[in-house]
Amino acid sequence: GCGKFEEPRDDRFYYIGVDLGRVQDFSVITVIDSKTFNVVYWEKFKDIDYVFQKKRILAVIRRYGSDHTKTIVDQTGLGQPIVDDLQRESINVEGLVLTNTSKKDLIENLSIMMQQRKIQYPASLTDLISELQVFSYKMSETDRIQYSAPSGYHDDAVISLALACWSLKDYSPVFGRDPEMTQTDLVKESSKAEINGLFSREEKVPYIRPYNIM
Numbered sequence: 001g002c003g004k005f006e007e008p009r010d011d012r013f014y015y016i017g018v019d020l021g022r023v024q025d026f027s028v029i030t031v032i033d034s035k036t037f038n039v040v041y042w043e044k045f046k047d048i049d050y051v052f053q054k055k056r057i058l059a060v061i062r063r064y065g066s067d068h069t070k071t072i073v074d075q076t077g078l079g080q081p082i083v084d085d086l087q088r089e090s091i092n093v094e095g096l097v098l099t100n101t102s103k104k105d106l107i108e109n110l111s112i113m114m115q116q117r118k119i120q121y122p123a124s125l126t127d128l129i130s131e132l133q134v135f136s137y138k139m140s141e142t143d144r145i146q147y148s149a150p151s152g153y154h155d156d157a158v159i160s161l162a163l164a165c166w167s168l169k170d171y172s173p174v175f176g177r178d179p180e181m182t183q184t185d186l187v188k189e190s191s192k193a194e195i196n197g198l199f200s201r202e203e204k205v206p207y208i209r210p211y212n213i214m
Contacts, residue, residue, distance in 0.1 A: 003120030006040040017164030028160035039121035
C-alpha cells in the first residue's frame, strides 16, 4: 500500500500491464511509474468487445504518453489481435502468452518485489488487495509450482499488476540473496513461508470476505 494515483509526468517512464477479460472475467489495466514503482493508474471493466477493449487501452497509453510507456499485454487467445493492432500503430507493446511457465515467472517476480516492499499502490484498491490475499499456489504431480486464484475468485488484478511489473525486474536488483541462487530457487525457499507471506497455499486459504464482483 502507501501509494497514490498520479497524473502523467514528462520526466517519467511508465509500464502498463493489461490483463484482458474473457466471458466471466474483468479486464484490468495497471500503470506503474518505473522510478517509484508506484501504481499511478488502475482501471477495471467488464466488456469483452474487441473494439471497446482496444479503445480503453489506447486511451490510457495516450494519456501517459506513447513515448513514455511500454505496454505488456496478455496475448493469450483473443489478446493477439489487440497486440497486432497496437504494434501497427507504432505503440511500444509486448505480448505475452500465459503458459504455466510464463505465469510462474510473472508471479515469482511480483512476489519477490512485493516481499521487498518495492511495489506501492493506493489503499483504495480493495479489489487488488483482496485478490493478493487469496492468490495461492499448489504443487503439481510433477512437483511444479502452479499459481492461480482459488475456485470462485478472480486473479485479473494480480495478473495485470504482474505484467506491469515484468519489465521492472531490470530495474530491481534482488538484495541480500546468494548470487548463485536462481529466482526459482529463491521462491522455492520462500514457499516454505507461504510465498513470503503474500500468497497462501491453496489448502490453507485464510478466511476473508468473499470477493465482490461489481
